Amino acid sequence: MDAIDLKILDLLQQDAEQQLAQIAEAVGLSSTPCWRRIQRLKESGVIRRQVALVDAQALNVGVTVFVSVRTATHTQEWFERFRATVQAIPEVVEFYRMSGDVDYLLRVVVPDIAAYDAVYKRLIAGTQLFDVSSSFAMEELKFTTALPLSYVR
Structure with a gap:
């Protein structure tokens, strides 16, 4: 490149x-x-796909919730079930396995707290979780899909 x-x-x-x-x-x-x-x-896969970026407010999903998940179970079977549960929830727009105290981090978009509660109930019904902690974003200060290009060798 x-x-x-x-x-x-x-x-x-x-x-x-x-x-x-x-x-x-x-x-x-x-x-x-x-x-x-x-x-x-x-x-070559550098450009993975081209998509339309849609305004969350226009779709009535302007509330962003960051969900930290901890589990006491770390088997492949548990993980596959948890991943399937998360992937079946369209409000989860990002899903990461983490290092440190939190095992998984999810970014969820919903219209309000009641809608998040429904997502939460689907999440906990699908798998056994040790701890789920939710933080509601108060204000979006930066959002970009553009990746930094200065690290390319």
């Missing part, structure tokens, strides 16, 4: 709907070589 690829990625992370000609001009290429580079980035 060279400097032109990085510039293409930067432009696409800001707006993936830009016309190919605009991207090509911005990186100093004609359209065909620029298109080839984009295709290569897709084929």
Whole structure:
């Protein structure tokens, strides 16, 4: 990956709907070589997919809840069941296995506390959990899907 690829990625992370000609001009290429580079980035898995970012408020899911989960069970069978439970809950938009005191961290989006309570009940019904702690975001101060490109070698 060279400097032109990085510039293409930067432009696409800001707006993936830009016309190919605009991207090509911005990186100093004609359209065909620029298109080839984009295709290569897709084929190699650097560009995983292109999606629409939708406004959470417009969809009435403007409340963000960070859910910390601890478990006393660490078997593969337990994990598979827990993962299936979490993946079946559409309000869970991010799901991580963590190091440290918390075993798993979930980001949940809902319209209100009552909706979160329903999510919580589905979460605890699916598996045996030791501790579940929920924190409601008061204000979103930064949100981006753009990844930093300065670490690429």
